[in-house]
Amino acid sequence: MTRQTKEIVIKYIFFLFALVSVIVLGLIVFSLFREGLPIFDKVSVKEFLFGREWYPTFDPPSFGIFPLIVGSLIVTLLATLIAVPLGVLAAIYISEIAPQSIKEILKSVIELLAGLPSVVLGFFGMVVVAPWLQDTFDLPTGLNIVNASMILALMAIPTISSISEDALYAVPREFKEASYALGATKYETITRVIFPAAISGISTAIMLGMARAIGETMVVLMVAGGAAAIPESLFDSVRPMPASIAAEMGETPYRSSHYSALFATGIVLFCLTLTFNLVADYVSHKFRQVGSGTL
Numbered sequence: 258m259t260r261q262t263k264e265i266v267i268k269y270i271f272f273l274f275a276l277v278s279v280i281v282l283g284l285i286v287f288s289l290f291r292e293g294l295p296i297f298d299k300v301s302v303k304e305f306l307f308g309r310e311w312y313p314t315f316d317p318p319s320f321g322i323f324p325l326i327v328g329s330l331i332v333t334l335l336a337t338l339i340a341v342p343l344g345v346l347a348a349i350y351i352s353e354i355a356p357q358s359i360k361e362i363l364k365s366v367i368e369l370l371a372g373l374p375s376v377v378l379g380f381f382g383m384v385v386v387a388p389w390l391q392d393t394f395d396l397p398t399g400l401n402i403v404n405a406s407m408i409l410a411l412m413a414i415p416t417i418s419s420i421s422e423d424a425l426y427a428v429p430r431e432f433k434e435a436s437y438a439l440g441a442t443k444y445e446t447i448t449r450v451i452f453p454a455a456i457s458g459i460s461t462a463i464m465l466g467m468a469r470a471i472g473e474t475m476v477v478l479m480v481a482g483g484a485a486a487i488p489e490s491l492f493d494s495v496r497p498m499p500a501s502i503a504a505e506m507g508e509t510p511y512r513s514s515h516y517s518a519l520f521a522t523g524i525v526l527f528c529l530t531l532t533f534n535l536v537a538d539y540v541s542h543k544f545r546q547v548g549s550g551t552l
Contacts (some may be wrong), residue, residue, distance in 0.1 A: 290346060291521030292512075296320065299432070305521065311496075313505070313515040319366060320518045324487045328402075328495030329526070331488065333471040335406035336413060340470075341463055344417030348459075351418075351446055352425040371415030379479035382408040383423065385401060387480065394492060400482040401492045408476045413466035424458020457541050464537030468530050474533060475500035496525045530537040 277278040298307065300320050308321015351363050386407060387399030428451050452459075482494020485501065496504075502519050507517045 278339045286527070288525055289520060292546075293517055293524045295499060295512075296514060296517035297523045299514055300518075305518075306525070309487065312503070313518055318514060320514070322486050322498065322501075322518075322522055325496055325498045325501050326525065327487050327523065328485075328531070329477075329499070330403055331491075331498040332405045332409060332477060332495065332497055333467055335402060335491070336409035336470045337463070337467050339406060339410035340413040340417055340466055344414045344462070344466065345421050345459060347414070347418045347483040348421035348425060348462075349447060349452070351403065352385040354421050367415050367418050372413065372418070375412065375473060377477075377478045378408050378411060382476065382480035386469075393452060396492050398482060400480050400492075401487060401494050402481070403491050404496075405477050405481040405495070408480055409450065409473055412476065413470050415464045415468050419461035421455070421459045424455040424462065427458065428454045457543070460538045460540040464533050464540065466468055468533035468537075471497075471533070472499060472526065472530050474503045478503050498522050504524075 302309075305320055305322060306326070307323050308319060310321045311324060312319040312321035320501055343505070347363070347367065351360050355363060381405050383400070386404050389398060389399065390404055391399035432450050433446055436450045440488050441449070477497045478500040481497060481500055483496050483500065483504070484494035485496040487491075488495050502522055504520050505515070509519060
């Protein structure tokens with residue numbers, strides 16, 4: 258076999274693997290829509306998305322997932338507000354400031370945090386964070402938005418930190434040397450040269466971190482409280498969409514209206530996650546470094 262033939266064979270092997278991934282994703286999406294769309298024969302899209310009552314087992318049932326959407330968005334937004342400063346600042350410290358010995362320790366700790374199973378973090382939120390919140394703020398329950406957001410932030414920090422760190426490392430060395438040559442301090446170089454040059458990768462990291470948070474199931478199932486109602490404060494219990502799907506799917510009759518409603522909820526969740534990924538891809542391309550600058 259000639260070298261050219263080997264290259265062609267390897268090329269088609271890689272193409273086959275990529276094609277399998279696309280086909281599997283397509284089948285998942287097809288199954289999701291096939292099982293979820295029948296619910297709209299019984300309830301309109303508007304009532305489903307903006308209805309304020311989720312009582313799928315009542316007679317007659319109510320399939321309004323607006324409280325579930327609000328719960329998912331609030332928990333994700335608060336988790337992002339916690340995770341972004343910690344993740345980005347940790348990435349800046351590791352890549353630009355920390356001594357080599359400390360850098361290796363911090364990288365190992367963050368990687369270990371990324372490897373923790375979500376059920377372990379959920380258990381931590383139930384037995385440690387929940388009682389602390391309940392005692393400190395005199396709450397009826399510690400299973401609420403704040404608890405879920407804190408645990409989700411712990412899960413998003415490794416994603417944000419790792420991708421941001423890669424983006425900071427990718428900044429050309431000439432940028433830093435030119436900044437120092439002009440008399441800039443280390444702080445000025447980081448804030449005015451390195452960070453703006455890496456904004457594409459950092460923005461992508463934030464979006465992917467948010468996508469990780471909004472799609473997480475076990476943590477919100479264990480520590481968000483499970484109340485399918487629109488919250489009035491950050492210390493109220495909520496029931497995000499992944500938690501509702503995980504809690505109810507196992508006891509739902511096959512191909513029932515409740516079954517289809519849960520799949521339709523999965524469609525909404527899929528669309529939200531897809532939106533985050535598309536925004537991350539757009540931001541990455543919009544601010545991609547070209548030559549000596551950033552677009």
